[in-house]
Amino acid sequence: MTAREWAGRIASAVLIVVILSLVVGHLLGTPILLGYVSSNSMEPTIDQGDGFVSIPQPLAGDVEEGDVVVYRARELDGGGLTTHRVVEVTDEGYVTKGDNNPFTDQDGPEPIVRDEQVEAEALRIGGTVVTIPHLGTVVGGIGSVAGGVRSGLANTLGLGAATSPRGFGLLLVGLGLALVALASGGGGRGVRVTDRRTDREHVIKLWSAVGAVAIVVVLLATAAMVIPGGVQEFGVASQGDPSSDPLSVEPGGTAEIEYPVNNAGLVPTVAIVEPHSSDVDVQPDRVTVGGRSTETATATIQAAEQEGIHYRHVSEHRYIMVLPPGMIEAAHDVHPVFAIVLIDLVVGGLVVLAGVALLGTDDIRVRPGGSGRPLTEQVRRAVFRWF
Numbered sequence: 001m002t003a004r005e006w007a008g009r010i011a012s013a014v015l016i017v018v019i020l021s022l023v024v025g026h027l028l029g030t031p032i033l034l035g036y037v038s039s040n041s042m043e044p045t046i047d048q049g050d051g052f053v054s055i056p057q058p059l060a061g062d063v064e065e066g067d068v069v070v071y072r073a074r075e076l077d078g079g080g081l082t083t084h085r086v087v088e089v090t091d092e093g094y095v096t097k098g099d100n101n102p103f104t105d106q107d108g109p110e111p112i113v114r115d116e117q118v119e120a121e122a123l124r125i126g127g128t129v130v131t132i133p134h135l136g137t138v139v140g141g142i143g144s145v146a147g148g149v150r151s152g153l154a155n156t157l158g159l160g161a162a163t164s165p166r167g168f169g170l171l172l173v174g175l176g177l178a179l180v181a182l183a184s185g186g187g188g189r190g191v192r193v194t195d196r197r198t199d200r201e202h203v204i205k206l207w208s209a210v211g212a213v214a215i216v217v218v219l220l221a222t223a224a225m226v227i228p229g230g231v232q233e234f235g236v237a238s239q240g241d242p243s244s245d246p247l248s249v250e251p252g253g254t255a256e257i258e259y260p261v262n263n264a265g266l267v268p269t270v271a272i273v274e275p276h277s278s279d280v281d282v283q284p285d286r287v288t289v290g291g292r293s294t295e296t297a298t299a300t301i302q303a304a305e306q307e308g309i310h311y312r313h314v315s316e317h318r319y320i321m322v323l324p325p326g327m328i329e330a331a332h333d334v335h336p337v338f339a340i341v342l343i344d345l346v347v348g349g350l351v352v353l354a355g356v357a358l359l360g361t362d363d364i365r366v367r368p369g370g371s372g373r374p375l376t377e378q379v380r381r382a383v384f385r386w387f
Helices: 003-028 135-157 165-185 206-226 325-334 336-359 375-386
Strands: 033-036 051-056 068-073 080-089 094-097 118-122 230-238 254-263 269-275 280-283 286-289 293-302 308-320
Touching: 068 094, 206 308, 206 336, 230 293, 254 269, 254 286, 269 280, 269 325, 280 308, 286 293, 286 325, 308 325, 308 336, 325 336
Parallel strands: none
Antiparallel strands: 033 051, 051 118, 068 080, 068 118, 080 094, 230 308, 254 293, 269 286, 269 308, 280 293
16 A cells, blocks of 8 residues: 555544544534634633634543633523633632633632533643634534535425434434545546456445444444433522422422433433432432333432532433443443443444345445436436335
């Protein structure tokens, strides 16, 4: 393989990583590998519209003074993700501030930032945040164009929920990854033929095609596990005259509520619900949920002795049940990421085995589609040939 071919493969791999990180981060509402800012509050460290390299909090370690963190605000700008610097670490949590702001977030309406709110940290090298100029501007422009295309498809074809932002994003990712894999692995015009069997015109390498499908399926499986999970928050009102709300109790009292675990998919899942803050207990904490069904756990929450609204959290993890529940739970006990990777490997392996069983081990030969026929006629013939 020549240096040019190696460079092309490396570029393809980098492109796949960037696409995955941006879209999966958008789906999860959390920056994965790459994030960007949409305001000037962090200037001159991060200019408005610039991107930055984002490290998920479980990998970043303890938050320290001076770190630039992405946290989920409660009150600031109506809530949502905020990227600001930690200027003070206290026993209760973190005091944060935009480098371009004259006062801290906590001088305004935002309460102290707690560990469970921190989603990621910006990568710093030598104390300087690693930035990517105009990444956010580009992503925003692409998002606007994609939104227009999505709306056009919904109105023209009547696809409805199939063109929701999440579904449309996954469709674009799947098509993009498939095209990247096929372009990097298949033969084509203008490429010098070095292997008569696999690199001829109109021949697609089997492993490129199967690999592209496996990537898409693994992405969907990962999204199906990660999106429904995460940290769930309960606001418990500790007050002398409790209302009828089950989360309104006397100071020091106990609130007991039902915690539904829904599975909207067809594949059974294993849900593990764990306390993410003190004074919370969930039973049962490990539940197997069948396809299109719901199981219920009970969350018991201890109210604070001081009156006011106090927040409690539980952490929910979802896993597709392609392995025995006991094996999934053991993998989760090692680390949740380990369990997801293990399941993804199984899912990817099943896709590869299915592809080989259906297509064999020979490369896929595609008949030339030119023949002077209109494109609509070629598509019609292809559809009838497959169905």
